Amino acid sequence: MSNSLLSWLSASFTRKIGGLSTILLSFILIVILYSVVQLNTISREMRELAEIDIPLTQLASEFELKQLEQHILLERIRLASSTTASDSSGQKNLSLQLNEHSQLVQTLLEQAVTVASNALKTHEILDGIQAHKELLNHLEAYARSHEILHARIAQTLALPLDEQNGEEFETAAEQMDLATETLLNQIEQLTEEVADITEGHEQRFLLVDTALGTSAFVIGIYITLYLIVSFRRHMGEIQRKVDRLNHSLQGSSATEISLEPAAGDDELARLAANIDGVLDSFTSEMKNRSEVEKQLLQLATTDKLTGALNRHKWDETLAQEIRLANRGMPLSLLILDLDNFKGINDRWGHDVGDRVLVRTVELIRENVRSSDLIFRLGGEEFALLFRNHSKQQAAVVAEELRQIFEQLEEKNLPPFTASFGITQYESGDSQENLIKRADDALYQAKTNGRNRLELG
Missing domain, CATH: 3.30.70.270 (Reverse transcriptase/Diguanylate cyclase domain)
Structure with missing residues (x-):
């Protein structure tokens, strides 16, 4: 490791810049690739939320509403059955309403089963596949139990509501409430888990992306400073050599040269001006030398x-x-x-x-x-x-x-x-x-x- 570091430190200026630039570009490439992968994952999770979990949540809300309506309807049936003034036509009307309510609930169940089963078939679910399978099984089981319980309630209502039938009616209603509540809790828990997973991915993406971006920024700052410092150092060395050559051509002592450029100088412009001066001095020197050679030859x-x-x-x-x-x-x-x-x-x-x-x-x-x-x-x-x-x-x-x-x-x-x-x-x-x-x-x-x- 130390040998590699020493080899890099003694390498050429171009090689150093190339190595640092490669590291910077690698960081940027990692940031881009990681961002693409994470954004794709988050996009699919958001699509899952939009196409699966949100519809299930909406259906769960409708289930809650239907459960409340069912409570009210069953309570009306119970009151109608216990009232001596009740007529058979009113009780029959309530039974019809209960049947309609049951059909609506069954329709909602079918929609929920369709959403969950289609998602599993098309592999749109990224997280909690097992939980979605369990939910699908609970939906199907709830649909069957709901149909059975509704049949029991309808059968009970068809008989005179004596004490024994009343107890069976209450038991069936409580079982239906319990099954509905269990299903709603499971749907709510599942959607919360998926939302937590998506939020965790977003936070992790933000954290890692920030870390990689900060690293790339730090490397970029280091490369910029290294370029500036190295450029000024190399330009200073070239400048000193040009100055020495210029003063040598002009017959001046090298100790008279200012070895450091003034602050704020444009190094390239100063170097170009000094090179022009060297060329002029060299041209003049060559002319003088040519004249001297002619004189010596003569x-x-x-x-x-x-x-x-x-x-x-x-x-x-x-x-x-x-x-x-x-x-x-x-x-x-x-x-x-x-x-x-x-x-x-x-x-x-x-x-x-x-x-x-x-x-x-x-x-x-x-x-x-x-x-x-x-x-x-x-x-x-x-x-x-x-x-x-x-x-x-x-x-x-x-x-x-x-x-x-x-x-x-x-x-x-x-x-x-x-x-x-x-x-x-x-x-x-x-x-x-x-x-x-x-x-x-x-x-x-x-x-x-x-x-x-x-x-x-």
Whole structure:
């Protein structure tokens, strides 16, 4: 039992709610089923009262009335018989009235027997079946005894009412009264028992239904409170985690977070607002990170002094461009080297030499396409990759650059020139082959007097 309780306490929130809801629904189902059964029982008992016991009670009331009428009639007969002035016609009239009274009583008895026997045959009686059977037997016996007693009274009245006949008359009348009273008491007792049973069922139904309904109400209250408390606790945990994440993204300390929501807060609205804040912070953080990554990538692939792509990017890009050239895209390579750059550094200083390198890249960038890639291979040596250019087209660009360098006159910059080696990708070339041809052409330009270009 304790293990099951511990297992339930450590179960998931959904499982706990499901278990409690199952118990609540079971109680409600029991209440409904019990109510249906009890209401059906009470309905049948009420129908029994309406169709059996109440008619019997009404017949019993009529029996009482007939018994009173019988007393009055017998007393009139007794008085008429004891009066000397009585005539035979009056006594005969009283005898006729007694016969009519007997027939009415017999009719009532037949009705009572019919009600009781039909109820037993159709199984409409739920409680006191044996008592109803005994009542039916008493009704039948009373009908027989009533017929016999009435015959005795009629026989006695047919004779002169002497002392002996008078005693027999009184005895028969008393026996009829006693039988009638016994029958009436039995009917009254039976109807009272059935009414008590029905009332007991109603009270028990009310008690059990109230207990089950109260239990279901208590369980419902407990589930509601449990849901509220658990919901606030879980929402508080989620809220704290969201707050920590939000403050972490914003660079704030987690100790600055308010760990409990203010009273009356709409937890879902507050959580939604904080999630929006986290998403905004996360989006901003991702944008900043993307910018940082771009900057880091640029720093990793760009020459810090000139802004041209560096040697690391050169190897990666050249391999990619050769793969494109293998698919039929023309590719030309230009390598240039500033002439006598060491002399510039020695005469003018390294700062001036750095300005010459920077200005060289600026002039190249101003006079080539945006798709043409500029690399600083090291020192005063640069390379250009021309997409969709033959080496003749690249040579035209190189000649323009050569003339620009040669004719450049700017304050704080010494005059300088450059030599160019140009080649074009040929099918089957490797990186090494392509670079070697350009280097050889550059070496030829240097050998032939510098400030010139050669094709390789």
